[in-house]
Amino acid sequence: MSVNSDQQEYQTAVKKLGKRGVLLSRSEFVCFHIARRYQRNVLKREAFGLEHWFWPAALDQLHWSASMPRRLGQGLIIAVSLPFIVSWQLLGRLARLLAFPFRYLRTYMIPRGLAAPGEKTLAGVHNAFARFFDLPPDAYMDCVDEWIQALYGLDRSLRDYIVTMNRGAEQLPAPALSPSMRxxxxxxxxxxxxxxxxxxA
Known part of the structure; x- marks a missing residue:
């Protein structure tokens, strides 16, 4: 996005938000814009990414038993249920594909209920904006890193803190960065x- 178009979008947003009594600083608006950009990328990946159209993502997180008989039992259950799982997966993907235009266009709209952060901190920005987007852990961490740059002008990484608290987390495969990782x-x-x-501000 060019500087002129970015400035124009900011001014348009300020006018709309001003009518609602919402005052966002430029850096806060940039953070909201960053989150929406990541959301658009996620929506495109969900709608058009072929990596999970036929192979259910849930199977990537399956913990295989160390016992061979139990492992064989797990394999048998998966083999029997796989046609149903794949069919359900395809239906879900088709539904997302049909909903994609509407969901994608919504990321360009200023949602009702948007408010300025109550606290001028990184956590405050998250609390103010998080309900307007839904990002997987990897994308969210990248988004927060860009927030830090926009708000503080610093090259700090949220991932570094996670690695410090949970050694080896950076080696986890992307699908495993889910509920416990949050x-x-x-x-x-x-x-x-x-x-x-x-x-x-």
């Missing part, structure tokens, strides 16, 4: 927010 992300985000302190 708790590490939340703790690391709060810790990093405390260290960074308040940003200049």
């Amino acid at each position: 708790s590490y992300i939340a703790v690391a985000r709060e810790k990093l927010s405390q260290e960074l302190g308040h940003y200049r």
Whole structure:
């Protein structure tokens, strides 16, 4: 996006938000814009990415038993249920594909309920904007890293905090960075927010 178009989008957003009594600083608007950009990338990957059209992502997180008989039992259950799982997976993908235009266009709209962060910190930005997007852990961590650059002008990484608290987390495959990983992300985000302190609005 060019500087002129970015400035124009910011001014348009400020006018719309001003009518609602919402005041966002430029850096806060940039953070919201960054989150929406990541959301668009996720939506495109979900709708058009072929890696999970036929192979269910849930199977990547399956923990195989160390016992050979149990492992054979797991394999048998998967073999029997796989046609149903794949069919359900395809239906879900088709539904996302049909909903893609509407969901994608929504990321260019200013949602109702958007409010300025109550606290001028990294955690405050998350609390204000998080309900307007849904990112997988990898994309969310990249998004937060860009927030830090936009708010503080610093090259700090949320991933570093997660690795510090949970050695070996960086070796986990991307699909495994799910529910349990989110708790590490939340703790690391709060810790990093405390260290960074308040940003200049």
